[in-house]
Amino acid sequence: MRIIIPAVAERLRPEVIPAALAAAQEHDQPGMVEVWWIHPNNPYHYDTLLRGWWMVQMTFLLLEHDVVLERQAIAEFAQCPRPWCVSPYNDHTLLGCSRFRPEQLGAPGWLPSAWNQLDQAVYAWLGMRGHQPHIHPGLARHLH
Numbered sequence: 001m002r003i004i005i006p007a008v009a010e011r012l013r014p015e016v017i018p019a020a021l022a023a024a025q026e027h028d029q030p031g032m033v034e035v036w037w038i039h040p041n042n043p044y045h046y047d048t049l050l051r052g053w054w055m056v057q058m059t060f061l062l063l064e065h066d067v068v069l070e071r072q073a074i075a076e077f078a079q080c081p082r083p084w085c086v087s088p089y090n091d092h093t094l095l096g097c098s099r100f101r102p103e104q105l106g107a108p109g110w111l112p113s114a115w116n117q118l119d120q121a122v123y124a125w126l127g128m129r130g131h132q133p134h135i136h137p138g139l140a141r142h143l144h
């Protein structure tokens with residue numbers, strides 16, 4: 001499973017990558033931990049990148065730059081067969097810790113969105129297609 005961390009350089013918290021690597025090692029097939037830089041002056045850059053990851057048709061976990069995984073997170077997300085899984089943090093069920101199986105969800109069709117509306121656009125599009133997020137509590141923690 002790809003573990004993708006979209007990050008604005010100055011906002012990437014130092015705990016995020018070590019926690020992702022540690023969680024990946026708890027799984028038989030650790031996969032890849034990838035950091036992608038988000039351009040801070042282009043509000044649509046995150047959307048463009050997300051479409052690109054989606055179109056590769058490989059299962060991926062999206063982990064935002066201030067979210068720390070618990071050690072069991074990758075193994076649990078990898079074992080779950082559901083197409084769209086989320087670990088909520090701070091009462092959010094947004095993109096910050098979401099595992100997608102694009103091959104089961106179809107080609108990306110949400111409306112082009114700035115980074116701060118992308119979560120709503122993806123939720124609305126998946127909802128229209130009859131999908132609901134499968135909730136895995138306690139796999140992620142949000143730093144302030």
Ligand SMILES: [Zn+2]
Pocket residue numbers: 080081082084085086134135136
């Ligand atoms: Zn699940």
